[in-house]
Amino acid sequence: MTDLDLARFPRLPLLGLPTPIEPLAGLTRELGAALNGVQILVKRDDLAGFGGGGNKLRKLEFLLGAARDSGADTVITVGALQSNHARLTAAAAARNGLKCELFLTRSVPREEAAYTGNGNRFLDDLFGAQVHELPGEADSFAAAEARADALRGEGRTVYTFPSGGSSPVGCLGYAACAAEIMAQVEAKGLDLAQIVVPNGSAGTHAGLVAGLKALGRDPKLAKSYAVLAEEEAAKAEVLAKANATLDLLQPGTRVEADDILVDGHPRGPGYGIPTDAMRAAVRLMARSEGMLLDPVYSGKAFGGLLRDVAAGLYPQGSTVLFVMTGGSPGLFAYPDAFSDAAG
Numbered sequence: 001m002t003d004l005d006l007a008r009f010p011r012l013p014l015l016g017l018p019t020p021i022e023p024l025a026g027l028t029r030e031l032g033a034a035l036n037g038v039q040i041l042v043k044r045d046d047l048a049g050f051g052g053g054g055n056k057l058r059k060l061e062f063l064l065g066a067a068r069d070s071g072a073d074t075v076i077t078v079g080a081l082q083s084n085h086a087r088l089t090a091a092a093a094a095r096n097g098l099k100c101e102l103f104l105t106r107s108v109p110r111e112e113a114a115y116t117g118n119g120n121r122f123l124d125d126l127f128g129a130q131v132h133e134l135p136g137e138a139d140s141f142a143a144a145e146a147r148a149d150a151l152r153g154e155g156r157t158v159y160t161f162p163s164g165g166s167s168p169v170g171c172l173g174y175a176a177c178a179a180e181i182m183a184q185v186e187a188k189g190l191d192l193a194q195i196v197v198p199n200g201s202a203g204t205h206a207g208l209v210a211g212l213k214a215l216g217r218d219p220k221l222a223k224s225y226a227v228l229a230e231e232e233a234a235k236a237e238v239l240a241k242a243n244a245t246l247d248l249l250q251p252g253t254r255v256e257a258d259d260i261l262v263d264g265h266p267r268g269p270g271y272g273i274p275t276d277a278m279r280a281a282v283r284l285m286a287r288s289e290g291m292l293l294d295p296v297y298s299g300k301a302f303g304g305l306l307r308d309v310a311a312g313l314y315p316q317g318s319t320v321l322f323v324m325t326g327g328s329p330g331l332f333a334y335p336d337a338f339s340d341a342a343g
């Protein structure tokens with residue numbers, strides 16, 4: 001079975017689906033024996049028609065579908081200053097005639113002008129969002145809810161969604177992606193050992209887990225590398241969000257803690273703080289494939305995958321699918337991380 005009954009949920013098409021699955025010929029040539037006979041394929045969720053693209057568009061298809069059905073004229077969301085989710089919410093709102101407000105926290109200890117004004121933060125303004133910047137420790141969602149109440153008092157209809165768009169409704173986007181991947185894999189006759197994603201707000205991994213489970217597949221086919229929370233906390237978050245998503249998708253079906261594979265190693269010292277493995281992964285993909293990973297999520301996750309492949313985690317001849325989640329605007333917030341002085 002590769003079908004989920006998703007037509008029940010309001011959805012606003014934002015991506016050209018299905019996104020392609022591609023081999024990495026240049027990277028395979030470059031790494032040679034270091035790949036231990038493992039084939040890495042990429043799912044191109046970084047390709048998109050507008051806004052700079054990325055995984056948040058899959059969640060926004062369902063979030064904005066729900067917003068539209070509620071009659072919303074305004075959407076409000078939250079994130080870190082360089083949030084890809086905030087940027088894509090602003091772009092998708094602009095495209096659909098909705099007003100957009102963003103509550104962004106200064107939670108990453110970077111003061112460079114590139115970080116505070118370029119990359120995603122620059123694009124938020126360009127897409128016409130109203131941005132509220134908050135200190136790192138602020139409760140941005142509470143601030144967003146307070147603002148939503150104030151706007152409702154003025155007669156507006158407001159739809160708010162959490163960090164990363166990872167509400168159960170948002171997670172449906174990656175449940176849909178699980179079905180999409182399984183259909184592609186079946187058509188290509190592939191036997192996947194693993195589907196690998198970065199994990200920030202846990203919704204991408206949780207959606208895949210919920211989708212796989214609802215399809216009658218093993219949820220452990222999906223694995224994430226956590227870049228925000230500690231490993232155990234990230235795992236608990238995936239579990240909770242996967243079950244909340246299953247409550248929508250297939251009530252009565254549940255996953256257990258043993259179904260959730262999360263590796264917290266690649267995060268390094270903290271969210272948004274560059275690591276050597278991230279730099280190496282971003283450079284490798286750029287120089288062998290001409291493709292862009294991002295410094296906060298996919299660069300760290302791909303670095304984690306390369307480490308595990310080199311360590312022999314997957315048997316020779318196996319195939320691993322890495323989901324390219326986008327985020328390339330984030331590179332323009334981190335030019336110093338890739339200078340020669342940075343290593």
Ligand SMILES: *Cc1c(COP(=O)(O)O)cnc(C)c1O
Pocket residue numbers: 054055056084085164166198199200201202203204205294297298325326327328
């Ligand atoms: C948000 C994001 C992720 C992580 O997705 P979550 O659903 O928040 O775990 C991965 N990659 C990029 C580029 C992102 O912007």
